[in-house]
Amino acid sequence: MTPNEHARLAGQASQILRENDRGAYTVPTKGLYPFQWNWDSCLTALGFAAFDEDRAWREMETLFAHQWPDGMVPHIVFHQEDEGYFPGPDVWRTGRPVPTSGITQPAVAGFTARRIYERSKDKAANAARVRALVEKIDRWHAFLCTARDPKGEGLVAIIHPWESGRDNAIDWDEPFQRVPGEGIAPYRRRDVDHADPAHRPTKEQYDRYLWLLEHFRRHGWNNGVLHDLSPFRVVDPGFNAILIRSCADLAALAEELGAADIARANRARAEKGLAALERLWSERHGQYLCLDRTTDSLVDSPSVGGLIAVFAAIPEARAGAIGARIMEIAKRCRYVVPSHDPADPRFDAKRYWRGPAWLIVNYLVSDGLAAAGMDAVAETIRASSLQLIEKGGFAEYYDPLTGEPCGGGQFTWTAAMVLEFLRGGEARALAPV
Ligand code: GLC
Numbered sequence: 181m182t183p184n185e186h187a188r189l190a191g192q193a194s195q196i197l198r199e200n201d202r203g204a205y206t207v208p209t210k211g212l213y214p215f216q217w218n219w220d221s222c223l224t225a226l227g228f229a230a231f232d233e234d235r236a237w238r239e240m241e242t243l244f245a246h247q248w249p250d251g252m253v254p255h256i257v258f259h260q261e262d263e264g265y266f267p268g269p270d271v272w273r274t275g276r277p278v279p280t281s282g283i284t285q286p287a288v289a290g291f292t293a294r295r296i297y298e299r300s301k302d303k304a305a306n307a308a309r310v311r312a313l314v315e316k317i318d319r320w321h322a323f324l325c326t327a328r329d330p331k332g333e334g335l336v337a338i339i340h341p342w343e344s345g346r347d348n349a350i351d352w353d354e355p356f357q358r359v360p361g362e363g364i365a366p367y368r369r370r371d372v373d374h375a376d377p378a379h380r381p382t383k384e385q386y387d388r389y390l391w392l393l394e395h396f397r398r399h400g401w402n403n404g405v406l407h408d409l410s411p412f413r414v415v416d417p418g419f420n421a422i423l424i425r426s427c428a429d430l431a432a433l434a435e436e437l438g439a440a441d442i443a444r445a446n447r448a449r450a451e452k453g454l455a456a457l458e459r460l461w462s463e464r465h466g467q468y469l470c471l472d473r474t475t476d477s478l479v480d481s482p483s484v485g486g487l488i489a490v491f492a493a494i495p496e497a498r499a500g501a502i503g504a505r506i507m508e509i510a511k512r513c514r515y516v517v518p519s520h521d522p523a524d525p526r527f528d529a530k531r532y533w534r535g536p537a538w539l540i541v542n543y544l545v546s547d548g549l550a551a552a553g554m555d556a557v558a559e560t561i562r563a564s565s566l567q568l569i570e571k572g573g574f575a576e577y578y579d580p581l582t583g584e585p586c587g588g589g590q591f592t593w594t595a596a597m598v599l600e601f602l603r604g605g606e607a608r609a610l611a612p613v
Contacts, residue, residue: 181566185570186602189566189569189570189598189602190230190598190599190602192574192595193227193574193595193596193598193599193602194227194230194231194595194599196574196590196591196592196594196595197224197227197228197592197595197596199590200590200592201235202216202259204238204239204241204242205221205239205242205243205257205259206220206221206224206239206592207592208220208576208588208591208592208593209576209588209589209590209591209592210588210590211264211374211588212264212265212371212374212375212576212587212588213265213588214260214262214264214265215256215257215258215259215260215262215265216242216243216256216257216259217255217256217285218243218253218254218255218256218284218285218286219255219285219286219288219345219540220592220593221239221240221242221243222239222240222243222288222289222291222292223288223292223540223543223593223596223597224239224592224593224596225237225239225240225292225296225596226292226295226296226596226597226599226600227592227593227595227596227597227598227599227600228596229295229296229299230599230600230603233296233300233301233306236296237296237306237309237310237313240289240292240293240313241309241313242257243257243289244289244313244316244317246276246278246280247316247319247320248276248280248403250323250327250403250404251319251320251322251323251327252284252320252323252327252403253284253285253287253289253316253320254274254276254280254281254282254283254284255281255283255284255285255342255343256280256281257278257279257280258278258279258280258281259278263370264370264373264374265370265371266367266368266369266370266371267367267390267393271367271390271393272393272397273397274401275401282393282396282397282401283339283340283342283343283396284320284324284343285342285343285345286343286344286345286418286419286422286423287317287320287321287324287419287422287423287426288422288426288544289313289317289320289426290317290321290425290426290427290428290429290430290433290446291422291425291426291429293310293313293314293317293429293430293433294429294430294432294433295429297310297433297436307437310433310437311437311439314430314433314434314437314439314442315439315442317426317430318430318434318442318445318446321423321426321427321430321445321446321449322445323403324336324423325449327403327404327406327407328407330407330408333456334452334453334455334456334457335415335420335453335456335457335459335460335471336415336419336420336423337407337413337414337415337473338412338413338414338415338416338419339392339396339406339407339410339412339413340389340392340393340396340410340412341356341385341389341412342389343419344414344416344418344419344485345418345419346416346418346483346484346485346519346533347381347389347532347533348380348381348382348385348531348532348533348534349481349483349485349519349520349533349534350481350483350520350524350526350534351414351416351470351479351481351483351485352385352412352414353481353526354472354479354480354481355412355413355414355470355472355474355479356385356388356412358411358412358474359388359391359392359411359412360388360391360411361384361387361388361391362387362391363391364387364390364391364394365390365394367386367390369386374588375586375587375588376530376586378530378531379530379531379532379586379587380531380532381532392410392411392412395409395410396410411474412474413472413473413474414470414471414472414473414479415460415470415471415472415473416470416485417457417460417468417469417470417485417486417488417489418484418485418486418487418488418489418491419485420453420457420460420489420492421457421488421489421490421491421492421494421548422488422491422492422544423449423453424449424450424453424454424457424492424493425450425491425492425493425548427446427447427449427450427453428446428447428450428492428493430442430443430446431443431444431446431447431450434446450492450493453492454492454493454494457489457492457494459471460478460486460489461498462478462482462486465482465486465521466501466502466504466505467482467486467487467489467501467502467505468485468486468487468489468498469481469482469486470483470485470486481520481524481526482520482521482524483519483520483521483533484517484518484519484520484541484545487502487505487506487517487545488541488544488545488548489502489548490502490503490545490548490549490552491544491545491547491548492548493551494552496552499548499549499552499554500552500554502545502549503549503552503554503557506545506549506557506560506561507557507560509521509522510560510564513537513580513581514580514581514582514583515537515564515567515568515578515580515581515583516537516542516560516561516564516580517537517541517542517545517561517564517580518535518536518537518580519533519534519535519536519537519538519541519577520533520534520535522535522580522581529579529580529581529582530579530584530586532577532587535579535580536577536578536579536580536586537564537568537577537578537579537580538576538577538578539565539568539569539593539594539597539598539601540593540594540597542561542562542564542565542597543565543597543600543601545561546558546559546561546562546565549561562601565597565598565601566598566601566602567583568583568585569594569598571583571585572584572585573585573589573590574589574590574591574594574595574598575587575588575589575591575594576588576589576591576594
């Protein structure tokens with residue numbers, strides 16, 4: 181890439197961030213997603229940090245201003261009314277002062293906070309605000325490690341597919357058999373007004389998403405009981421790896437800011453999680469798999485969730501196997517990393533999380549691989565990501581076979597990841613745990 185191309189892409193990416201900026205938070209894209217989303221915001225903060233560090237911290241602070249008293253950080257904050265999205269606040273009815281959803285999303289904040297602080301030009305000026313954020317992130321981690329791991333097994337379960345961030349992944353098909361789809365209030369989806377229905381989750385899946393929502397609502401959004409009362413309890417290696425990495429990074433950041441107790445607690449969480457993650461390894465697939473906690477069995481679904489595991493400091497041999505697997509997949513897919521194994525007959529190149537490639541996933545996986553010393557594979561992913569952008573613009577996700585842009589356009593976190601990829605790899609050792 182020539183310096184001119186580099187500058188042009190960076191300019192376009194920053195422009196998208198500015199266009200989707202609503203002052204103290206950004207929307208993922210106009211139309212389809214008109215509110216603040218949890219992991220979108222944290223990853224977007226990395227993009228802002230490239231040109232406006234204050235705005236980066238504000239993005240995360242706004243999200244954490246809506247943390248629940250029990251420590252949960254909701255997956256959506258409904259800052260203003262918008263008829264264009266379903267299910268809105270009138271369906272969730274969580275009773276929060278500013279309405280929010282009642283479930284969470286991958287806890288990537290510990291990672292992004294550390295990364296932004298590390299690059300901060302004036303650490304002293306930002307220390308107090310970052311310290312306040314660190315305390316909130318710690319409370320969120322504590323929430324996840326208790327409410328979503330009530331037996332203290334070292335791995336947390338998601339209780340709704342939307343919590344994984346990979347809404348309609350093939351991983352959830354089997355566990356979803358136990359979630360009823362009947363008896364829910366009539367509803368009208370809005371996502372299909374903005375995007376091609378053939379690329380979106382199906383009606384059967386939506387019925388079950390809503391059944392779970394209504395079930396949790398009936399139980400007053402009481403996280404003390406929801407885990408055990410949910411017919412859907414899945415341990416996702418991707419969700420857990422992100423949490424483990426965030427715990428390790430938060431520990432390092434807390435240490436630097438003199439919060440020794442927080443550092444200790446998060447280091448312990450990361451160590452326990454890393455040891456427990458081993459239970460999800462599948463020798464047959466050469467990657468990690470989801471575990472259905474209601475049956476205590478692995479879900480036979482080789483998705484990218486099991487590759488995101490490399491984002492945490494997993495054993496070298498496991499990271500090596502994941503790197504090899506991605507290079508194998510690259511033989512079938514022109515663009516990596518697809519969200520599901522293309523050799524699996526269930527793979528669907530255009531349907532959201534059942535095959536398409538997503539830049540945020542590419543970023544997490546390549547960062548983990550680089551940290552594990554696999555720079556060549558990391559570089560393959562980075563090159564693929566930038567080719568997708570050059571070819572199809574800043575889309576929500578891409579068909580990994582053809583590179584066709586799909587879903588929403590001018591997508592915020594895609595733009596943020598481009599700014600990261602343009603910065604070059606960050607091959608550094610992970611925070612020691
Ligand atoms: C979809 C994605 C989720 C993301 C949200 C907003 O629901 O599956 O990961 O956070 O859109 O972009």
